[in-house]
Amino acid sequence: MRAQFRARIRLILAVVVCIALLIIVRLYFVQIVHGDDYSEKADRQFASGGSGLFDRGSIYFTRKNGEFISAATLQTGFLVALNPQIVKDPEAAYLAIRDVASSSSSLFSREEFLAAATKKGQVYVEVAHHLSNESGQALSAQNIPGVQVLKERWRYYPGGSLSSQSIGIVSYGSSDTLAGRTGLELWYDGTLLRSGDALYKNFFAELFSNVGNLLVDAKDAREGDVVTTIEPDVQTRLANDIAKMNEKYQSEESGGIIMNPATGEIIAIASYPSYDANVLQQVDPLALGNPLVEHVHEFGSIMKPLTMAAGLDAGVVTPDTTYNDTGCITVNTRKICNWDLKPRGVIPMQQIIVQSLNVGASWVATELGQEKFRDYFIKLFGQKTNIDLPNEGRALLGNLSTTQQVNFDNMSFGQGISVTPLQMIRALGALANGGVMVQPHLVSAIRLDSGVVRQLEWNQTSAVFSAAAVRETTQMMDAVVDEKLEGGKAKIPTMSVAAKTGTAQLTKPGGGYYDDRFFHSFVGFFPSFNPRFIVLLYTNDPQGVTYASETLNSTFLDLTHFLIDYYAVPPDRPTADFVKALSQPTSP
Amino acid sequence: MPFSMTTFCSGVAVVLMLSYVGLIAMVMSYAALTIEFSQSVRNDEAVVATLESQYLAAVARITSTDYVRSGYTVPVTKIFVPAKAVTALR
Numbered sequence: 001m002r003a004q005f006r007a008r009i010r011l012i013l014a015v016v017v018c019i020a021l022l023i024i025v026r027l028y029f030v031q032i033v034h035g036d037d038y039s040e041k042a043d044r045q046f047a048s049g050g051s052g053l054f055d056r057g058s059i060y061f062t063r064k065n066g067e068f069i070s071a072a073t074l075q076t077g078f079l080v081a082l083n084p085q086i087v088k089d090p091e092a093a094y095l096a097i098r099d100v101a102s103s104s105s106s107l108f109s110r111e112e113f114l115a116a117a118t119k120k121g122q123v124y125v126e127v128a129h130h131l132s133n134e135s136g137q138a139l140s141a142q143n144i145p146g147v148q149v150l151k152e153r154w155r156y157y158p159g160g161s162l163s164s165q166s167i168g169i170v171s172y173g174s175s176d177t178l179a180g181r182t183g184l185e186l187w188y189d190g191t192l193l194r195s196g197d198a199l200y201k202n203f204f205a206e207l208f209s210n211v212g213n214l215l216v217d218a219k220d221a222r223e224g225d226v227v228t229t230i231e232p233d234v235q236t237r238l239a240n241d242i243a244k245m246n247e248k249y250q251s252e253e254s255g256g257i258i259m260n261p262a263t264g265e266i267i268a269i270a271s272y273p274s275y276d277a278n279v280l281q282q283v284d285p286l287a288l289g290n291p292l293v294e295h296v297h298e299f300g301s302i303m304k305p306l307t308m309a310a311g312l313d314a315g316v317v318t319p320d321t322t323y324n325d326t327g328c329i330t331v332n333t334r335k336i337c338n339w340d341l342k343p344r345g346v347i348p349m350q351q352i353i354v355q356s357l358n359v360g361a362s363w364v365a366t367e368l369g370q371e372k373f374r375d376y377f378i379k380l381f382g383q384k385t386n387i388d389l390p391n392e393g394r395a396l397l398g399n400l401s402t403t404q405q406v407n408f409d410n411m412s413f414g415q416g417i418s419v420t421p422l423q424m425i426r427a428l429g430a431l432a433n434g435g436v437m438v439q440p441h442l443v444s445a446i447r448l449d450s451g452v453v454r455q456l457e458w459n460q461t462s463a464v465f466s467a468a469a470v471r472e473t474t475q476m477m478d479a480v481v482d483e484k485l486e487g488g489k490a491k492i493p494t495m496s497v498a499a500k501t502g503t504a505q506l507t508k509p510g511g512g513y514y515d516d517r518f519f520h521s522f523v524g525f526f527p528s529f530n531p532r533f534i535v536l537l538y539t540n541d542p543q544g545v546t547y548a549s550e551t552l553n554s555t556f557l558d559l560t561h562f563l564i565d566y567y568a569v570p571p572d573r574p575t576a577d578f579v580k581a582l583s584q585p586t587s588p
Numbered sequence: 589m590p591f592s593m594t595t596f597c598s599g600v601a602v603v604l605m606l607s608y609v610g611l612i613a614m615v616m617s618y619a620a621l622t623i624e625f626s627q628s629v630r631n632d633e634a635v636v637a638t639l640e641s642q643y644l645a646a647v648a649r650i651t652s653t654d655y656v657r658s659g660y661t662v663p664v665t666k667i668f669v670p671a672k673a674v675t676a677l678r
Contacts, residue, residue, distance in 0.1 A: 058633075069640050076634040133631075153630065158641035162648070233647055240651045494668040571668070 040148065053153045055194035058225045059167055059184055061159075061232040062444065064567060069232050071167050072185065072277075075156035078136025078149050080128040082116055087146025090117035096144055097128055100135040104278075130154060157277040163235050164277040165290040166269050166389065166442060171280070182288045184442060186390050188226045191446055195223075224448035229265040229441065234258060237562050239270040241555045242537070246272040249542035249551050255292045255421055256537040258559070261429040261525060264438035264458055266387075267533070294393045296418035297538065299521045300504030300548070301356045303414030305431055305473050308353060310376040311364040313435070313469035319476070322346050323363045332406040336362050339503070339547075353476035353500065354484055358413045365412035366405065373408050374400045379464050380427040380437070381419050386460060387440045395419040414504055415513075425536040427464075428523050431473055432498075432531040435465035471529065474498045478528045485549070490557055494571035497560060498531075499524030501548040506541060517541050520548035522556050526564070527572035533563050 030038065060068035080097055087093055094113045101107045107128040108116065116125045129152065131139070140149040155170045155178075168183020180189035238256050246254040255271035271291050275283040311317040327343035329336050338344075338357050352360030365373055381395040396418040399407040410416035419427075422440055430437045439460040446454045465473075477498035482491045485499065502521035505513035520542060525534040537552050537559075545551055563569065656662060 053630075069644065070637055073633060073637045073640075074630060075637055076631055156634075156637055156641075158637050159644045160641075162644060232644060233651075236644070236647050236651045240648070492668060 053151065054155070054178060055153070056155065056170065056178075057192040057194065057223060057449075059188075059192070060225060060227050060447075061163075061230045061235070062227060063233070064231055068227065070158050071163065071228060071230070071232075072155060072157050072170075074153050075130070076151070076153050077133055078131040078139070079126055079152040080131065080139065081148040081150060082113075082125045082127050083123050083146045083148065084117050084119045084121075084125065085123055085146070087117050087144075090114050093117070093144050093147050096142055097139060097147070100131065100139045101128055102132055102135060105130045105132075105135070106281075124148075159232065159235075160276045160278055161274045162232065162239065163230055163269065164274055165271060165288070165292075166230070167277065169277055169280060169288060183290060183389060184226060184228065187388050188443065188446075190222060191224050191226060193223070220448060220450040222448075224446045224454075226443055227445040227447055227453075229260075229267060229444050230269070231267050233566065234563065235268040235270060238268040238559065239272070239274070241558055242270050243272045245539060245551060245555045249539060249545060251539040251543070251551075252541040253291060254537075254539040256535065256555075256559075257292060257421060257425050258533055258535050258563070259425055259429060259440060261432035261438065261531050261534040264426075264429075264440045265444065266440055266442050269442070289391060290389055292421045293387060293389045294391050294420065296393050296396055296420050297519055297521075297540070298415050298418050298504045298507065299424055299538070300414040300502035300519060301358075301361075302424070302428065302500045302502035302521045302523045302536075303412065303417070304353055304356065304361045305477055305500050305523075306376075306380060306427055307361050307364050307368075307373075307412040308349065308476065309431060309435075309465045309469050309473040310373065311349075311368050312472050313376075313465040314368055314372050316367040316369075316372075317349055317364055319349050319472050322348050323360060325351075325357055325359050325363075327359065329359055329362060331362065331409050332404050334406045336406070336409055350476045350479060353473075354479050356501065361412040362409035365408045370403065370405070370408055373412075376464065377411065377417070379462065380430070381417070381423055385420075385422050385426050385440050387422060388443050392422070393420045395423055414502055421536055421538060424521075425523070425534060428525075428536065429534050430464045431470045431477070432525040432534050433470075434467045435463055435470045437462045437464055474528050477524075481524070485553060486557075490553070492560075492564075492573075494573050495526055495564060495569070496528035496572055497524055497526040498528040499556065501552065503546065503548045518546060518548075520545075520551050522548055522552035524556055524560065526560060527569065530572065532567065532569055535559055535563075 054074070056074065058070055058074075059072040061071045062068060082093070090113065094108075094110055097113075098107060098110075105128060107113075113127055116127055119125065131149075131152075136149050136151075139147070157164065157167065159167075164183075166183050168185035168187075169181055170178050170185050171181050172178060173181055180186040180192060185192065238258060242254050242256050245251075253271065253273065256268070257266060258268040259266050269290075269292055273287065275287055308317075312319070324346050325338070325344035327338055327341055336358055338355075338359050344351065344355065344357065347360075349360075349364075351357065352364065368376075377397065377400055381397060384392045384394060386392075399411055399416045407416055426437050426440050429440075439458045441456070441458045443456060445456060448454060477500055478496055480501075481497045481499045482488065485491075490497075500523055502523075504519045504521070505515070506517040506519055507513055519538065519540050521536070521538040523534070523536050525531040535556060537555055539551055542551050
């Protein structure tokens with residue numbers, strides 16, 4: 001009995017030993033004999049997590065119907081790496097890679113490739129990136145010795161240059177990790193960043209060692225996708241119009257913002273020149289910022305409606321108040337004149353806006369007094385807008401601290417005060433929003449990886465003017481479109497539009513102003529008394545033209561008609577036919 | 589049949605062994621499927637990104653088209669939708 005038991009034990013032992021030997025032999029062949037092959041194959045398939053494919057959340061545009069379109073996402077493809085120690089025919093290898101690479105791939109030049117192949121001390125040199133899946137698989141199938149085809153993932157911007165200065169870029173920078181460096185990529189980096197270990201968690205190990213995190217992961221409340229308020233069709237239209245206008249007048253730069261004045265949602269924001277975020281090799285680093293948020297300008301006469309609203313709000317003038325326009329006045333030994341140097345005589349307040357009279361704006365500023373003027377303009381421009389973009393510029397308000405009246409007169413028509421385009425549209429937005437400034441923003445929500453959509457709140461508002469003051473100012477701006485713009489031809493019979501042009505002289509580096517170089521600006525909102533859109537445009541140093549009405553009228557009107565059509569904005573004015581129909585008795 | 593400690597322990601050992609092998613298999617399958625699905629999602633996202641790129645390029649092309657240069661004439665008159673239109677007021 002005992003002998004029989006021993007025999008059985010020995011038999012089982014022998015079986016176990018045999019199995020162990022088989023496994024050891026198999027492991028020897030897998031790891032030692034064919035180890036390199038399997039390693040290379042694994043790299044190609046990228047089934048291991050060791051080298052960590054790049055991962056990052058997406059940024060979305062939002063179409064008018066609420067659909068998302070990617071502004072920044074990930075693209076998957078292949079990179080090609082060379083092992084100079086193994087490669088036998090570098091010339092043939094280069095030709096094979098070049099043949100499959102597409103125009104969007106980045107590939108070493110022939111000279112660079114051959115030079116890399118001579119570095120026999122190295123085993124890994126990346127020679128091509130961003131190959132498509134088809135190209136990568138075709139190259140991999142050729143099994144060229146010393147050429148590795150590895151899976152790669154990279155940041156991709158489907159719109160190319162569309163809103164690139166606001167979306168921003170991802171790059172290595174000074175650290176060794178890919179991270180957002182400008183724009184929304186930087187501002188929302190904490191949300192977009194992915195730790196990259198999610199795929200390789202051992203569920204059971206987590207279960208025993210880290211139950212808390214498995215059930216409630218802090219990352220789930222942080223990591224997600226960013227949903228912007230930018231509408232891609234409107235953004236395209238604005239960018240296209242800005243580019244055409246800039247090219248036509250050979251301006252140094254141009255820009256524009258379209259915003260919802262009631263909420264601060266920025267629907268489009270574009271500047272020219274811009275850049276394609278997918279091709280950064282040739283981009284000037286200085287162009288990576290957003291000039292609409294970072295740069296300050298003297299905007300000229302689009303400041304007059306703010307001066308007028310301040311005067312009306314303070315009660316120092318009414319729409320019926322008149323003044324004697326002499327064409328030119330002398331203040332603190334400095335001469336201030338109307339744009340055409342002509343006097344208008346005794347005229348009401350509305351004409352200051354309609355005819356854009358510097359003498360009139362100075363008169364309102366004088367009536368307002370320095371203290372009140374200072375209070376209003378500090379409310380309007382004294383703080384940053386706190387938009388969700390980095391490096392926001394601060395207004396230059398030094399003249400508000402002086403006591404010379406000429407400085408206040410100049411500021412009343414937009415000279416001697418420099419603000420960012422974003423600050424300007426926020427301040428003018430108060431005229432379109434019952435006197436309340438809103439917080440401009442580009443992102444409406446964060447779509448968390450857990451599936452929850454977290455709406456962001458942008459409720460930092462500031463009341464500046466009374467509703468009555470902005471309504472009276474809006475009526476004056478309404479008359480600009482109905483009576484002045486394009487000689488009255490710009491009037492839209494079914495829609496009220498309030499607007500104002502601005503032409504400022506550019507400052508000289510050593511002080512003073514150029515006589516023949518200008519900064520043009522334009523602001524408008526519609527429907528005038530319940531606006532859905534406010535549009536701000538500017539162009540810096542256009543050639544061969546003096547006034548903003550020459551450069552920006554057509555761009556503004558094109559955008560206005562486009563927005564009315566695209567959003568089917570209902571008319572707010574009855575046409576003559578409608579009035580006639582109303583006056584006729586209806587048949588029973 | 590009398591109770592045998594050897595049989596009982598053997599049974600427990602077999603159950604534990606099977607459970608262990610089963611757990612390993614499950615963990616491996618879970619990891620493999622997670623990777624596969626994630627990779628699949630990313631690949632699909634890349635395809636969608638390409639389509640979105642084509643869509644945005646089409647929008648840009650339509651926006652920049654000069655219809656007058658393409659042979660179309662500028663409208664002689666423009667008629668604005670009157671306020672009485674029911675559709676416009678919606």
